[in-house]
Amino acid sequence: MSGRKAQAARNDELILQAARAVFTADPGAPIAAVAEKAGVGISALYRRYPSKEALLQKLCGDGLELYIEVTERALADEGDPWEAFAGYMRGIVDADTNSLTIKLAGTFHPTEELGRSAVKAGALATEMHHRAVAAGVLRPDVTPADIALLFEQIASIKLGDEERTSQLRHRYLTLVMDSLRVPPAHRDLPGPAPEDGELSARWWQPS
Structure with a gap:
């Protein structure tokens, strides 16, 4: 790949990784949140994906x-x-x-x-x-x-x-x-069971 194509490929992967994280957490999030998380400009995102759809x-x-x-x-x-x-x-x-x-x-x-x-x-x-x-x-x-x-x-x-x-x-x-x-x-289960603290922590927002 040329330098420009390689950069475009890197940006595309960053956008997709960010979009997975953003939209699986909140499908209603704006597309600008994806650009911010990916660390790319909104124009670079729109060149690859013309819409959130x-x-x-x-x-x-x-x-x-x-x-x-x-x-x-x-x-x-x-x-x-x-x-x-x-x-x-x-x-x-x-x-x-x-x-x-x-x-x-x-x-x-x-x-x-x-x-x-x-x-x-x-x-x-x-x-x-x-x-x-x-x-x-x-x-x-x-x-x-x-x-x-x-x-x-x-x-x-x-x-x-x-x-x-x-x-x-x-x-x-x-x-x-x-x-x-x-x-x-009947097999041994992988990993320890969740602790009470892990479950209750979901109800508290980080300070």
């Missing part, structure tokens, strides 16, 4: 593509059926795609391309689910919609910094997966 569409599209990538990788795993399904679950939680899709739902108009990606993501998730059920490792009374809502619930866990949030999400993901597995599993 365009930026939200990009974020949602990225989330769907990441979901597709994780699911296709799990489907390509021809090893132990449960480990393939568990890898899919962990991969989606790590990717935090729900923060880029469900959290932004209703805040912009989906494009036809987003619609196609959503259909593909749903078909892959259903295939992943059916394969695990057919292998006898996933409870047959659990539906793909159940799994989708479980992902949403886990994505809502936000406590402490990113590392602590990830630790707690995996703790509760393990609980969930143990209840989904056939036969039920």
Whole structure:
């Protein structure tokens, strides 16, 4: 890349990182908040994304593509059926795609391309689910919609910094997966349980 193109690519990544943080925290935030967090001028942002709508569409599209990538990788795993399904679950939680899709739902108009990606993501998730059920490792009374809502619930866990949030999400993901597995599993949970102080701290604003 030339110097100008490299700088544009860096700015674009800064904008997208900032937009993920700003809009997943507050979908109603103004686009100027993204420019401020990214450390770029508002004109540089508008050259790349002409509107907040365009930026939200990009974020949602990225989330769907990441979901597709994780699911296709799990489907390509021809090893132990449960480990393939568990890898899919962990991969989606790590990717935090729900923060880029469900959290932004209703805040912009989906494009036809987003619609196609959503259909593909749903078909892959259903295939992943059916394969695990057919292998006898996933409870047959659990539906793909159940799994989708479980992902949403886990994505809502936000406590402490990113590392602590990830630790707690995996703790509760393990609980969930143990209840989904056939036969039920009982494993040591990763990470310590949240402390009372961690929970109560959410009610106090920093001074």
